[in-house]
Amino acid sequence: MVKFPKQIVLDHGSGGKASQELIEGAFLPFFDNPLLRDMNDSAVFEIGGVKLAFSTDSYTVNPIIFPGGDIGCLAIHGTVNDLAMRGARPLYLSVGLILEEGMRGETLEKILTSMQRAAKEAGVCVITGDTKVVPKGQVDKIFINTSGIGVIEGDYHIAGQNAKPGDLVLINGTIGDHGMCILSQREGLGLETPLESDTAPLNGLVEAILKVCPDVHTMRDPTRGGVATTLNEIAKQSQVGIELWEDKLPFKESVLGAAELLGIDPLYLANEGKVLVIVPKEKAEDVLAVMQAHPYGKEAVVIGEVKPEPRGKVWMRTQLGSKRLIDMLTGEPLPRIC
Amino acid sequence: MVKFPKQIVLDHGSGGKASQELIEGAFLPFFDNPLLRDMNDSAVFEIGGVKLAFSTDSYTVNPIIFPGGDIGCLAIHGTVNDLAMRGARPLYLSVGLILEEGMRGETLEKILTSMQRAAKEAGVCVITGDTKVVPKGQVDKIFINTSGIGVIEGDYHIAGQNAKPGDLVLINGTIGDHGMCILSQREGLGLETPLESDTAPLNGLVEAILKVCPDVHTMRDPTRGGVATTLNEIAKQSQVGIELWEDKLPFKESVLGAAELLGIDPLYLANEGKVLVIVPKEKAEDVLAVMQAHPYGKEAVVIGEVKPEPRGKVWMRTQLGSKRLIDMLTGEPLPRIC
Numbered sequence: 299m300v301k302f303p304k305q306i307v308l309d310h311g312s313g314g315k316a317s318q319e320l321i322e323g324a325f326l327p328f329f330d331n332p333l334l335r336d337m338n339d340s341a342v343f344e345i346g347g348v349k350l351a352f353s354t355d356s357y358t359v360n361p362i363i364f365p366g367g368d369i370g371c372l373a374i375h376g377t378v379n380d381l382a383m384r385g386a387r388p389l390y391l392s393v394g395l396i397l398e399e400g401m402r403g404e405t406l407e408k409i410l411t412s413m414q415r416a417a418k419e420a421g422v423c424v425i426t427g428d429t430k431v432v433p434k435g436q437v438d439k440i441f442i443n444t445s446g447i448g449v450i451e452g453d454y455h456i457a458g459q460n461a462k463p464g465d466l467v468l469i470n471g472t473i474g475d476h477g478m479c480i481l482s483q484r485e486g487l488g489l490e491t492p493l494e495s496d497t498a499p500l501n502g503l504v505e506a507i508l509k510v511c512p513d514v515h516t517m518r519d520p521t522r523g524g525v526a527t528t529l530n531e532i533a534k535q536s537q538v539g540i541e542l543w544e545d546k547l548p549f550k551e552s553v554l555g556a557a558e559l560l561g562i563d564p565l566y567l568a569n570e571g572k573v574l575v576i577v578p579k580e581k582a583e584d585v586l587a588v589m590q591a592h593p594y595g596k597e598a599v600v601i602g603e604v605k606p607e608p609r610g611k612v613w614m615r616t617q618l619g620s621k622r623l624i625d626m627l628t629g630e631p632l633p634r635i636c
Numbered sequence: 637m638v639k640f641p642k643q644i645v646l647d648h649g650s651g652g653k654a655s656q657e658l659i660e661g662a663f664l665p666f667f668d669n670p671l672l673r674d675m676n677d678s679a680v681f682e683i684g685g686v687k688l689a690f691s692t693d694s695y696t697v698n699p700i701i702f703p704g705g706d707i708g709c710l711a712i713h714g715t716v717n718d719l720a721m722r723g724a725r726p727l728y729l730s731v732g733l734i735l736e737e738g739m740r741g742e743t744l745e746k747i748l749t750s751m752q753r754a755a756k757e758a759g760v761c762v763i764t765g766d767t768k769v770v771p772k773g774q775v776d777k778i779f780i781n782t783s784g785i786g787v788i789e790g791d792y793h794i795a796g797q798n799a800k801p802g803d804l805v806l807i808n809g810t811i812g813d814h815g816m817c818i819l820s821q822r823e824g825l826g827l828e829t830p831l832e833s834d835t836a837p838l839n840g841l842v843e844a845i846l847k848v849c850p851d852v853h854t855m856r857d858p859t860r861g862g863v864a865t866t867l868n869e870i871a872k873q874s875q876v877g878i879e880l881w882e883d884k885l886p887f888k889e890s891v892l893g894a895a896e897l898l899g900i901d902p903l904y905l906a907n908e909g910k911v912l913v914i915v916p917k918e919k920a921e922d923v924l925a926v927m928q929a930h931p932y933g934k935e936a937v938v939i940g941e942v943k944p945e946p947r948g949k950v951w952m953r954t955q956l957g958s959k960r961l962i963d964m965l966t967g968e969p970l971p972r973i974c
Contacts (some may be wrong), residue, residue: 302741311735311769324745325765328752333728333763341763343728345787346686354730354783355766358775390671390681392692394732394781397649399971403640407662414666425671425679427663428693431649433971437696438774443732445692445783449683633737633771 300327307630313522313568314627318531337535338457339383339518342450351386353377354445360634362439363408364483366475366494369442370409372570372636374416375499376521377446382501383517383573385456385508386448388420393427394443399434409440420499422446452512458535460515463606466582467540468575470503470595471496471548473525477567478553480635481560493552498571503592507575510584516576519569521636523627526565528574529602529612530626539605540612542624546601566627568635576604638665645968651860651906652965656869675873676795677721677856680788689724691715692783698972700777701746702821704813704832707780708747710908710974712754713837714859715784720839721855721911723794723846724786726758731765732781737772747778758837760784790850798853799874801944804920806913808841808933809834809886811863815905816891818973819898831890836909841930845913848922854914857907859974861965864903866912867940867950868964877943878950880962884939904965906973914942 301323309316326335333341340353357373367375374391381388393413397406417424475496482493500519507514516536520528533540549564557564571594577585582600589595612624639661647654664673671679678691695711705713712729719726731751735744755762813834820831838857845852854874858866871878887902895902909932915923920938927933950962 300745302745304741306735306737306739306741306744306769308737308769308771311767317767320767321765324741324748325767328748329731329755329762329765331761331763333761334765341728343763345688345727346684348684348686350683350785352728352730352785353764354732354781356732356734356768356781358734358768358770360774389683390679390690392690392783393667394692394694394783396694396696396779397644399644399646401644403642403644403662406644407638407640410662410666417667423669423671424667425669425681426691427659427667427672429649429655429658429663430694430696431644431646431968431971432696432776433646435773436698436776436972437779438770441734441775441779443692443694443781443783445730445732445781447688447690447785630769633769634774 300324308633309630311633312627312630314527339380342384349450351381351384351448351450353380354443355380356441356443357636358441358634359636360438361483364495365479365492367497368409368412369440370412371416372497373442373444374413374420375497375570377444378420378422378499378501379519381446381448382504383519384450385452385454386450388422388446388448388501390425391422391444391446393424395429396437396441397431398437398439399431401439416499420501452508454512456514456517458516458518458532461532461536461538461576461604462515463538463604464579465515465576465604466579466600467602468586468598468600470573470589471597472550473547473569474553474564474567475550476570477632477635478556478564481632482556487556493556496569496571498594500571500573500594503594506588506592507585510588511577511581514575514577517573519573521568521570524566524568526624527627533612534610537609539608540602541605542602542614544614544616546599548597548599570636638662646971647968650965650968652865677718680722687788689719689722689786689788691718693718694779694781695974696779696972697974698776699821702817702833703830704817705835706747706750707778708750709754710835711780711782712751712758713835713908715782716758716760716837716839717857719784719786720842721857723790723792724788726760726784726786726839728763729760729782729784731762733767734775734779735769736775736777737769739777754837758839790846792850794852794855796854796856796870796873799870799876799914799942800853801876801942802917803853803914803942804917804938805878805940806924806936806938808911808927809935810888811885811907812891812902812905813888814908815970815973816894816902819970820894825894831894834907834909836932838909838911838932841932844926844930845923848926849915849919852913852915855911857911859906859908862904862906864962865965871950872948875947877946878940879943880940880952882952882954884937886935886937908974
């Protein structure tokens with residue numbers, strides 16, 4: 299049944315519970331098809347015996363330039379990563395720019411330079427584009443859409459639906475860096491060493507992982523909604539429980555400090571260079587080793603385990619040994635985070 | 637050499653001369669590759685023996701609902717048409733929504749209903765999407781990006797570069813309808829019968845054309861910048877001259893009337909359901925016949941001829957027998973037309 303909200307609120311774009319309700323209640327019924335209903339980071343289809351992945355994301359991050367990156371490289375990384383999460387080798391990107399009248403040319407040049415560098419590092423080509431300019435005040439500075447096509451060359455079955463009890467959950471480094479970077483910029487925290495976004499292309503890391511473990515069950519980048527929301531999605535899609543080990547969760551001291559200051563749980567903050575990898579237990583050691591050997595995975599750790607029950611739930615085994623339920627994100631702590 | 641303007645002005649998004657300067661001076665040097673430099677409505681590439689087309693467009697039209705359509709169906713038609721212009725059968729679309737906080741749910745439902753209907757008519761599936769919500773005032777209502785993938789199943793060589801002297805130029809109906817519709821809405825002309833947009837999916841029409849004439853030389857939909865600008869692009873890419881016959885150009889009386897009232901040349905107004913088809917002279921009659929037999933081509937006519945000289949120029953042979961040069965669009969008569 300189609301169910302539209304009375305009014306669109308920021309929460310509908312948070313990547314959390316309200317986003318999911320909007321997508322499931324309003325969008326899916328309209329465009330219903332198995333590829334869309336699949337609800338993974340990119341859609342996978344076959345044509346003429348070739349298996350391709352296709353993904354899209356719009357970027358509205360504010361500020362447009364931040365420590366560790368900018369809207370340009372973020373837009374390249376985001377779509378590259380969404381393709382990589384299905385085991386695809388990202389090939390081609392489109393870039394759709396919406397610019398505000400009056401934007402300074404040198405700002406645009408800075409952003410394009412960053413996009414170029416990011417595309418080069420990820421080994422993708424921008425092959426088609428579009429530029430719109432709207433009158434001053436009708437868009438805030440610049441919004442970028444990137445869509446991308448990748449090719450899946452192995453016999454992979456990587457999806458949110460495929461996590462299995464007994465699997466281990468790995469992450470390639472510290473949690474919440476991008477979200478806390480943007481938040482600290484916006485709140486003007488004025489930290490001595492500014493927090494840096496972790497924005498990065500993950501296709502190289504994923505390629506290395508798949509080489510030692512082609513039977514990865516699930517990979518997903520915990521962007522909007524953070525690690526907590528992404529794991530909840532997976533728990534629901536796979537109908538499993540996921541246990542996180544508090545003492546293993548990697549955080550930067552500075553991120554934890556800022557999070558405490560602002561009263562925010564970094565498990566709900568967006569990451570833009572992180573991947574949650576869920577693999578059969580017996581493969582975890584090999585996967586961890588190749589992750590740690592990669593520049594974007596040096597601090598990789600095992601952070602939890604997939605359990606048969608309770609289905610669709612995520613919880614934390616705390617350092618004190620108790621269990622705490624970790625729900626999806628509700629409310630929007632931070633619009634325009636990506 | 638990279639050459640950025642000091643400031644982005646509306647004209648950079650007009651689809652005319654300034655857009656071209658921005659693309660050629662700033663974007664191409666950054667993302668230089670043969671597929672992008674090709675500069676056609678969609679990029680064409682081959683993978684595993686399969687020939688695919690890939691295209692993207694962002695839609696910012698204002699008002700978002702107008703006589704004959706809305707931003708939703710426009711966004712579907714636009715990308716479907718860009719794929720069809722290379723002879724591709726459009727298969728899959730992505731949809732990226734950027735919504736303004738506070739938007740009414742029923743408005744969004746209206747737009748999605750329209751997208752659904754348009755996708756169904758065009759025979760395409762929306763298989764991946766993204767929704768961002770930005771705080772009130774940071775975007776005007778709704779912007780939509782659609783990107784699309786199509787498959788090229790014939791041995792076609794359709795490109796802006798391929799028009800040949802002696803070819804004839806056809807169009808499938810009246811010129812300037814979409815642009816004048818939007819303009820009259822914005823100017824509040826209060827016409828008795830409102831002008832309607834021509835927004836429509838052209839892939840069915842193109843398929844019919846290719847059946848009788850697989851050696852179409854050029855197809856392009858004259859959107860931003862209108863027929864005048866699109867033909868100038870083709871004349872430059874193919875290094876030919878293009879002569880238009882004034883007495884053959886099809887216009888609605890109402891569009892001509894409004895154009896005169898507003899002092900605007902409808903040859904520069906956007907069309908969203910029109911295609912310029914350039915074919916060998918001996919094929920023109922057959923092509924015209926199938927166009928006229930199609931619901932979206934009933935008023936198809938031959939409007940001009942490709943000449944060897946002067947290269948890169950477009951001119952009109954007027955009803956009085958004189959010749960008038962038709963340049964690309966300069967200046968932006970109408971931001972947010974699509």
